[in-house]
Amino acid sequence: MNESINFTVGFTEGIGWHWPIAVYLLLAGISGGALILALAIRFYKKQTENTAVYKSSALISCSTIMLGMVFLVADLEKPFVFWKILINYNFSSVMSIGVAAISVYIPLTCVIVIYAFEKEIKSLFGFLSPIIDLLKIVRSPLEGVTVFFAVIICAYTGFLISILVRFPMLNTAILPALFVVSGLSVGVASLSLVSHKLFKEDMHSGDMKILHKVEWPIMFVEVMFLSMLYVGLLVGGASGHVAIEGFHSGVWANVFWFGVVGIGFILPLVLNFALGKKMSNSLAVFYTSGLSSLVGVFCLRLFIVYAGQIFSV
Numbered sequence: 001m002n003e004s005i006n007f008t009v010g011f012t013e014g015i016g017w018h019w020p021i022a023v024y025l026l027l028a029g030i031s032g033g034a035l036i037l038a039l040a041i042r043f044y045k046k047q048t049e050n051t052a053v054y055k056s057s058a059l060i061s062c063s064t065i066m067l068g069m070v071f072l073v074a075d076l077e078k079p080f081v082f083w084k085i086l087i088n089y090n091f092s093s094v095m096s097i098g099v100a101a102i103s104v105y106i107p108l109t110c111v112i113v114i115y116a117f118e119k120e121i122k123s124l125f126g127f128l129s130p131i132i133d134l135l136k137i138v139r140s141p142l143e144g145v146t147v148f149f150a151v152i153i154c155a156y157t158g159f160l161i162s163i164l165v166r167f168p169m170l171n172t173a174i175l176p177a178l179f180v181v182s183g184l185s186v187g188v189a190s191l192s193l194v195s196h197k198l199f200k201e202d203m204h205s206g207d208m209k210i211l212h213k214v215e216w217p218i219m220f221v222e223v224m225f226l227s228m229l230y231v232g233l234l235v236g237g238a239s240g241h242v243a244i245e246g247f248h249s250g251v252w253a254n255v256f257w258f259g260v261v262g263i264g265f266i267l268p269l270v271l272n273f274a275l276g277k278k279m280s281n282s283l284a285v286f287y288t289s290g291l292s293s294l295v296g297v298f299c300l301r302l303f304i305v306y307a308g309q310i311f312s313v
Contacts, residue, residue, distance in 0.1 A: 015309050017161070020075040022301040025157045026186070027068030029179060029297065032154035033187025035061040035112065039147050041210055050116050052199035053191055053207040058116035059198075060190050062109040065153070069102070098156040105149040112146060115139060154183035161305065168243035169308035172232060178225040182297045185222055188215045189293035196286070203286055215293075219265060226260075239312075246307030256303045264296015 038057030041047070047054070114121060114132055122129050135142070158176030188211050195201040201208060230247060233240040246252055268289045275285070 015306070017305055017309065018075065019302065019305075020071040021161075022298070022305045024068045024071040024075070025161075025179070025301045025305070026298045027064040027071070028153055028157045029183030029301075030186045030190050030294075031061040031065040031068065031109070032150040032152075032180075033183035033185070034064075034191050035109070035150040035187075036147055036154070037184060037187045037191060037211065037214070039143050039150075041207055042143070044210075045206075050118070051207055052195040052201035052205075053211070055116045055199055056191050056194040056201075058109070058113045060194055061150070062106075062113050065102070065106055065109060069106075095160065098160055101149060101152045101156060105146075105153050108142070108146045108149060111135060111142060115143075151180065154180040157183075161308070167308050167312045168233060168236060168239045169229070169246060169304065169311065172229060174225055174229050174232065175304070178222070178229065181218060181222045181225060182300055184218050185215070186294055186297045188218065189290040193287065193290045203281070203283075215268075219268075223265065243308070243311045246303070246311040250307075250310070252303050252307035252310065255299050256307070259299025260296050260303060263292045264299060267292045267296075 034057045038053050042051075042054055114135060118132055118136075122132060155176040158179035161170045162172060162175045192208060192211050195208065196203060230244065233244040236243075247256060271285045271289045271292075
């Protein structure tokens, strides 16, 4: 790869990656998680119509990954030469592999938007009808490919920061799996909120019930992976003991326990199971629970990025 593009500059000491990377990690997770869930529902129920959840996933996945790329490029040392990585691939580089995947994934999300809003696009841009009709021929296999790349995008965000060897909290194989699961978590929240707000989907519709049912197993797996990360650091020798202090001291420990655990995990559980059936079905609880999941996962990304770099050998 061209040497003018250095994605690890600044890691010799101090903080090399800042909050824009955490925002990118969140947005990429939302994009991939929302698409995986919506297309899984579509395949499972053998849907042929463009449902509110499907339309929501199209808008969410395309907009968030594009916005995420803005944050990713803006955080580079030389953002205006980013285009060089698009023509100089080095498949021994995780960043280069990720950019290659994103280069395929973004056009796929645009095609999903075309599928989701076929009627609207044809009515506004009739000259595109032949192209849309051609794309419809390969719709099912293309949606399958999109799910595959959505999983890659979610996992890649974890691989991206796990390559930094001198940061024990980051350099672990658990991180990609954790980022996939937390991406699904914010995917549930964003799909539920956007489907209801923009497309007036009933909170108790079939698709929304599926999202609500998978929300809790996803949260359980997320907690399990976080526990594995903690235990891995606990038994990881001197370097692990340094990194585990990120959970116990300083501002980022507060972000983890109050943001990730308190807002992200405990608050949704209390709102949905401890307030009674009538209260848990209210619109206020619906939106508060969804937003708390988004805040919790963002706090997780911030914690991983900052505590992972600060508490290192």
